[in-house]
Amino acid sequence: MSDSILSISVAQKVFAHLPEKFEEQPGTVTITRYGKPVMTVLPYSTYKFLLETVDSLRETIKVLHDAG
Numbered sequence: 235m236s237d238s239i240l241s242i243s244v245a246q247k248v249f250a251h252l253p254e255k256f257e258e259q260p261g262t263v264t265i266t267r268y269g270k271p272v273m274t275v276l277p278y279s280t281y282k283f284l285l286e287t288v289d290s291l292r293e294t295i296k297v298l299h300d301a302g
Contacts, residue, residue, distance in 0.1 A: 236259060237261045237262045237263075238261065238264070239263075240264070240265055241265070241266055241267075242272070256277040260277050260279070260280065261276075261277075262274050263275045
């Protein structure tokens, strides 16, 4: 699944099938309400990667701050 944008009503209909779609092709699904983004659904592996990246950046900032 590539990056997609779905209305909340469509997302409700396809939500149960997202795990299979993510296995086939990882991506994100942004869900909108009245045309405005309200949330994004992503594979757990992507979420974990983002958390690890944020932690790494925090450590780097701390080291740079302490060195400065």
